[in-house]
Structure formats: structure tokens, C-alpha cells
């Protein structure tokens with residue numbers, strides 16, 4: 001079981017939200033950020049899959065309801081961020097410069113230069129099998145389609161080592177097997 005999240009998010013002071021060439025708005029570095037520096041810590045409320053689905057259903061019925069920023073923390077456990085936190089603007093890249101160092105924190109994967117967009121690979125925090133997203137991140141490593149099953153890819157498992165959220169890391173290490181479809 002992971003520790004409880006902070007009630008709200010924290011973002012490195014040298015990060016701001018700008019228009020992104022990847023998608024909508026994104027997070028950008030204002031100053032050099034050395035490899036290993038914690039950059040974004042997520043806070044909010046933990047929800048089971050059923051609770052998350054109920055939140056999505058409620059949002060779909062309410063045009064004024066904010067978009068739900070969420071990711072998979074552990075088995076059947078998702079974090080829902082408070083509405084409209086800048087941390088939620090972190091875009092996906094198939095060759096990201098941030099990665100997870102614990103259940104809630106993304107740190108610099110390598111040295112980041114001023115002006116660089118801060119990105120993470122959604123595969124490292126998504127365990128919803130139905131999740132699919134088209135990608136045009138521009139990286140030579142772009143997978144074109146990101147899915148909730150990408151954690152199963154050996155190339156990604158090698159590339160990110162232990163930099164996944166705890167639920168994904170458990171699956172990768174084989175201590176938690178997702179329910180398999182029976183023939």
C-alpha cells in the first residue's frame with residue numbers, strides 16, 4: 001500500500017504553463033533543471049476504479065465540471081488531482097524528460113534546459129486497459145498510439161527501469177498479475 005497523498009500539488013518554482021506544440025498547454029522550464037531534481041509532486045484524493053468511473057460519469061453529465069486529471073497509483077487505486085492544477089498540464093512524450101521517483105513525484109530524467117517542455121510518458125502511470133491516445137510528440141521514439149497496456153512493452157520496461165508508479169512497477173515485476181482474459 002502506498003502512503004497517502006498530500007491534499008494538493010506542488011510544482012518546482014522554475015516551471016510555468018505555456019502553449020505547447022504537443023497539445024494545448026504544457027509545462028516549461030524557466031531555468032536549468034539538473035537530472036534527478038524533483039519537479040512535480042501530485043496531490044489530491046485517492047479513488048478506486050469504481051469511484052473514478054463515477055467521477056467520470058458525473059463530469060460527463062455536467063458541462064461546468066472540470067476535466068478530471070488522474071493517473072494510476074497502485075492496484076485499483078487512482079489519484080484525482082484537485083481541478084485545474086498546473087501539474088495536470090504535463091504532456092505526454094514517448095521520450096520524456098521527467099519520470100516517476102515515487103507514487104506521487106516526477107523528477108528530471110536528465111538535465112533540462114530553459115525553454116524545454118516538461119513531459120512524462122503516460123504509459124508509466126496508466127493501468128486502464130481501455131486507455132488509448134493518439135500521439136504526435138515528434139520524438140523519433142514516438143509510438144503513435146499510447147495505450148493502457150504499454151507497460152507490457154519490454155523496450156519501455158528496460159528504458160524506464162523502476163521509474164513507474166507503484167502499481168505498474170508491481171505488474172512489471174510480476175508480483176501483481178492483471179486479470180487475464182480467458183479463452
Ligand SMILES: [Zn+2]
Nearest residue numbers: 094135137142
Ligand atoms: Zn509520441
